[in-house]
Amino acid sequence: RKEVEQDPGPFxxxxxxxxxxxxxxxxxxxxxxxxxxxxxxxxxxxxxxxYSSGNEDGRFTAQLNRASQYISLLIRDSKLSxxxxxxxxxxxxxxxxxxxxxxxxxxxxxxP
Amino acid sequence: ETGVTQSPTHLIKTRGQQVTLRCSSQSGHNTVSWxxxxxxxxxxxxxxxYREEENGRGNFPPRFSGLQFPNYSSELNxxxxxLDDSALYLCASSLAEGSSYNEQFFGPGTRLTVL
Numbered sequence: 342r343k344e345v346e347q348d349p350g351p352f353x354x355x356x357x358x359x360x361x362x363x364x365x366x367x368x369x370x371x372x373x374x375x376x377x378x379x380x381x382x383x384x385x386x387x388x389x390x391x392y393s394s395g396n397e398d399g400r401f402t403a404q405l406n407r408a409s410q411y412i413s414l415l416i417r418d419s420k421l422s423x424x425x426x427x428x429x430x431x432x433x434x435x436x437x438x439x440x441x442x443x444x445x446x447x448x449x450x451x452x453p
Numbered sequence: 454e455t456g457v458t459q460s461p462t463h464l465i466k467t468r469g470q471q472v473t474l475r476c477s478s479q480s481g482h483n484t485v486s487w488x489x490x491x492x493x494x495x496x497x498x499x500x501x502x503y504r505e506e507e508n509g510r511g512n513f514p515p516r517f518s519g520l521q522f523p524n525y526s527s528e529l530n531x532x533x534x535x536l537d538d539s540a541l542y543l544c545a546s547s548l549a550e551g552s553s554y555n556e557q558f559f560g561p562g563t564r565l566t567v568l
Contacts, residue, residue: 345495384543384559385496428495440486440509441545441557443495 342367343444347429350447358419362447364412364429371442373432374405376414378425379446385428388414419451457546457560465566466534474529474563476544484508484549485527486557487519490541502527503549531565539567 347364354360366374374391389396391403391412402415412429429444458477466472478485484503488496498511502521516532525546531538541564545557 384561386559387556440498440501440511441488441496442498443488445493445495 344368344442345429345431345444347444348447349445351450352447353450353452354419355452356419356421358451359415359417360419360449361416362414362427362429362449364414364444366410366412366429366431366442368431368433369410370433371410371431372434374412375430375432375441376401376403376412377428377430377443379428380425385443388427416449419449421451421453424449424451457544457558459542459544459560459563461563462561463564463566465568467568468534468536470534470567471530471532472534472565474531474542474544474565476527476529476546476560478525478527478544478546479558482546482548482558483525484547485521485525486545486547487527487529488543488545489513489538490543490562491537492540496543499529534567536567539565541565 345366376388377385378388379385389398391405393405395404400417404413426446426448428446431442457479460475486501487499490496499513500510501508505521518530521527541562543562544560547557548555
């Protein structure tokens with residue numbers, strides 16, 4: 342089983358739609374959680390960190406459920422520029438696990 | 454402040470050859486991590502360097518090796534290239550301060566094709 346699993350996608354949505362991505366992680370000791378965005382043939386960039394209390398950044402809302410080991414990202418009022426691959430990322434601490442563990446990513450295409 | 458840079462941008466090699474990829478970390482950063490991203494997959498952690506020492510390694514064979522220099526720039530070396538080594542190789546730099554986590558900033562990557 343992969344340590345971080347995401348919805349397979351792709352998601353094709355019209356402009357203005359609300360879209361939700363889900364992610365599960367297998368290591369209950371995971372300590373930090375993030376969503377990264379990766380445009381085609383570009384490097385990943387941090388979209389937002391995910392906190393237990395949930396957090397919002399404009400049209401983006403991230404939620405974390407530690408009991409279920411589940412992370413979500415909600416995008417409201419989708420824009421054409423939101424088209425990208427969204428990567429769910431977990432960070433463990435200690436030893437060789439002190440680095441980012443990425444999911445496979447979910448591709449989002451926002452259409453006019 | 455300059456961001457993370459990598460060279461070369463693209464590279465084509467044949468099976469069995471060796472390759473060296475380079476990364477310059479962002480100004481003020483002392484830690485460099487390397488990731489391999491195969492087509493359609495998320496990046497996978499190869500290893501991390503902190504103050505010129507390897508500081509953690511993912512599930513990659515010993516033919517993947519690295520260096521970090523006093524200026525915190527880094528190299529990734531891959532020996533005996535295999536077809537499956539074809540991927541985007543990403544370098545990320547960060548500032549390690551005690552046990553706190555600081556954001557890793559990624560470079561644009563080197564796309565390696567092994568024929």
